[in-house]
Amino acid sequence: DAGVIQSPRHEVTEMGQEVTLRCKPISGHDYLFWYRQTMMRGLELLIYFNNNVPIDDSGMPEDRFSAKMPNASFSTLKIQPSEPRDSAVYFCATRQWAKRQQFFGPGTRLTVL
Amino acid sequence: AQTVTQSQPEMSVQEAETVTLSCTYDTSESDYYLFWYKQPPSRQMILVIRQEAYKQQNATENRFSVNFQKAAKSFSLKISDSQLGDAAMYFCAYRSARTFQGAQKLVFGQGTRLTINP
Numbered sequence: 001d002a003g004v005i006q007s008p009r010h011e012v013t014e015m016g017q018e019v020t021l022r023c024k025p026i027s028g029h030d031y032l033f034w035y036r037q038t039m040m041r042g043l044e045l046l047i048y049f050n051n052n053v054p055i056d057d058s059g060m061p062e063d064r065f066s067a068k069m070p071n072a073s074f075s076t077l078k079i080q081p082s083e084p085r086d087s088a089v090y091f092c093a094t095r096q097w098a099k100r101q102q103f104f105g106p107g108t109r110l111t112v113l
Numbered sequence: 114a115q116t117v118t119q120s121q122p123e124m125s126v127q128e129a130e131t132v133t134l135s136c137t138y139d140t141s142e143s144d145y146y147l148f149w150y151k152q153p154p155s156r157q158m159i160l161v162i163r164q165e166a167y168k169q170q171n172a173t174e175n176r177f178s179v180n181f182q183k184a185a186k187s188f189s190l191k192i193s194d195s196q197l198g199d200a201a202m203y204f205c206a207y208r209s210a211r212t213f214q215g216a217q218k219l220v221f222g223q224g225t226r227l228t229i230n231p
Contacts, residue, residue, distance in 0.1 A: 031217060033218065033219075042221060042222075042223045042224060043204065043221040043224075044221075045218045045219070045220075048217060048218060050217070055217070056217075056218065089156060091158065093158070093219075095217075100146055100163055100165075101148075101160055101163065102160075102219060104157065104158035106155075106156070106157055107156050107157070107158075109156075
C-alpha cells in the first residue's frame with residue numbers, strides 16, 4: 001500500500017491566489033482528516049469526513065477555506081483567496097472505522113508570499 | 114473539550130541514555146485512546162505507541178514505553194537506549210473512544226523537541 005498520498009509536497013504562491021491541496025487516502029479507510037501545523041498553533045484539525053460526508057468542520061478558519069471529498073479516493077482542501085497567514089504545513093490523515101491508528105500523509109508545505 | 118499539554122518544549126539526552134517526555138490531558142470521559150507521534154525533520158508523522166484507557170498495563174514497543182496514570186491524567190513516554198535517529202518532535206495526542214461522529218478527531222499537545230547528543 002502506498003500510504004496516504006498528498007500533492008503537491010510544496011506550494012509557493014502569492015497572496016490572493018487560489019490554492020488547492022490534494023489527498024488520496026489509503027484504500028478502505030473511511031475517515032479522512034485535514035490538519036494544519038504552524039509554529040504558533042501547533043497541530044489543529046480543520047475538518048474531517050466519514051464516508052465522504054463532512055462531519056466536523058469547526059476547525060475551518062474562515063470562509064476562504066473549503067474542503068470536498070467527491071469520492072472515497074480523493075479529497076481537496078482549497079484556499080481562496082490565500083493570505084500570508086495561511087502559510088503552514090497541511091496534513092491529510094486517514095483511518096479505518098474501529099481501528100485505533102490514523103495514518104498521516106507527508107504533508108504539503110504552503111508558503112503564501 | 115479535551116486538552117493535551119506537553120510542558121517541555123525541548124529536551125536533550127545523551128546517546129544510549131534514557132529520557133522521559135511528559136504529557137498531561139484533561140477530559141471528563143472514561144474511555145479514550147492516547148498516542149505518541151514522532152515527527153522527524155522529514156515532517157512525516159509516525160505513530161510511536163498507543164494506549165487504550167481501559168487497559169491498566171502500560172504499552173511497550175521495543176525501546177519505547179509509557180507510564181499511563183489514569184487518575185492523574187498523565188501519559189509520559191520513556192525512550193530507553195536513546196539513538197541519534199530518535200531526534201525529532203514528539204507529540205502526545207488524545208482521541209475519544211465514543212462512537213458519535215464528532216468524537217473521532219485527534220487532539221494534539223504542542224510537542225517536545227528531543228535532541229540526542231552523541
